[in-house]
Amino acid sequence: MTKSNLFYQNYDLLFQSKDYTREVNQILNIYRRKNQKTPRRVLDLGCGTGNHTRELAKIVPHVTGLDIDPLMVKLAKIKLQPFAKRASIINLPIEKLPLKFKFDLTVALFNVINYISTWPELVSFFRGVKTHLTSQGIFLFDAWNGVAALTDPPRAKSWVVKTKLKTIICHLTASSDLWEQKTSLTYDLEVRTNGKRKQDKYLLLQTLWTPFEIRSALNFAGLKLLFCSPLGQPQKRATVSSSTFSFAAIFGFISIIGLLNLKIINPQKTHIVRVANQPTMTCPLTP
């Protein structure tokens, strides 16, 4: 990922078509249906500029926004100032969050897990989530459907956002690598303000996890998949052609594999895991 001031400054305008209020209501309803109450403590993991965090802070007593990107955290802190009593924003990875933090609900929304590059890192991200989840807690997240994205890779698109003060022109191009299961997104930005023009680029590398890889990483981390649906349609069942998925996971049984002495060898390249007393297993990431 390369830093681009224009991308950060204009993030909320670039993605203004996302309905954060609706997403948060839907998420809270899923929680309420399962637990018959509103969650007290919520973690917005990968909070970005804090749009879900703010919507959550309007409803639940305590929200924590967590992001590894200091520039996102800076913007989220400003946005959450009016909710200082109910919300805090922290610049840390989930694995480093102090243990005293436990949440009834953790969300990681808008492809946060696609930022993770390797399968072992995905497992440790999920382990971090589990460590901070209360025993009745739910973890809700979304992700690209890697199978659909690899068979029908993301295409170039352009869009323009106009406000009273400026015009933003964004050209998004994507190039995908089947064997690495990655797509590289380039946001070419031009911002016009009072006759002045600024240009900038933002590069983002996303890993196209398949549903199987996600489910097995959850299992390894001791989380159990509750459902996988097309994005924002929790009542429907995901199909191979759904381009983006919503997932819900709960405290699972610690998998037998997790109980054994798990050693991950050469995680960057091979994704081979060796489990004591078990044959070597290969994760289907590499061809």
Ligand SMILES: C[S@@+](CC[C@H](N)C(=O)[O-])C[C@H]1O[C@@H](n2cnc3c(N)ncnc32)[C@H](O)[C@@H]1O
């Ligand atoms: C596409 S943005 C989504 C932000 C926000 N959830 C939204 O919906 O607008 C993904 C965010 O996830 C953050 N992120 C990626 N990997 C992360 C990790 N391991 N821990 C915390 N944040 C992470 C990125 O820094 C980025 O801000």
